[in-house]
């Protein structure tokens with residue numbers, strides 16, 4: 009059984025040269041979603057430095073030059089005015105002045121050729137990390153934006169569809185953590 013190791017990008021930045029980091033982050037081919045490839049190569053380090061978001065890299069144990077998957081989490085506010093959800097859910101979102109504070113999974117994916125199911129592992133790692141943040145600072149709303157093709161996929165991990173952003177052509181999904 010392959011063992012996976014999750015390493016915060018922050019940790020790599022503090023221990024490796026920028027050139028080495030760039031090499032590792034450039035070796036992430038993802039044909040299904042080129043934004044994912046681009047974000048890791050061009051944006052992830054800057055997001056760390058500006059404290060905009062935290063990226064975690066998943067490696068196969070012993071193979072630390074090629075990330076096999078990664079995810080990026082940020083704190084983000086959500087406009088709750090046009091949401092398609094019931095009052096029980098709205099209550100749990102702690103909406104104030106039509107805004108809900110949330111954790112956002114901004115990026116999540118695996119490299120081309122990675123085993124089936126690794127995405128689910130990445131989601132569970134992301135949720136564990138957010139539960140940790142929830143213990144320390146509160147907020148139980150988690151959200152992500154995805155393409156139509158992935159709505160059913162995220163439903164299997166307990167996400168609920170609550171809206172559609174027609175400018176971005178993406179669907180809004182949320183999960184209440186606790």
Ligand SMILES: CC(C)(COP(=O)(O)OP(=O)(O)OC[C@H]1O[C@@H](n2cnc3c(N)ncnc32)[C@H](O)[C@@H]1OP(=O)(O)O)[C@@H](O)C(=O)NCCC(=O)NCCS
Nearest residue numbers: 040041044116117118123124125126127128153154157161
């Ligand atoms: C989404 C992802 C993490 C799921 O990984 P996984 O749990 O290992 O599951 P799979 O790769 O088998 O994907 C599940 C299904 O979604 C489909 N799918 C995955 N990414 C897709 C995409 N970007 N567009 C369309 N369909 C996609 C797969 O083809 C598969 O369909 P199937 O069950 O009919 O074969 C992974 O496929 C991935 O990294 N995709 C590209 C990046 C991406 O789209 N990230 C999500 C951004 S919201």
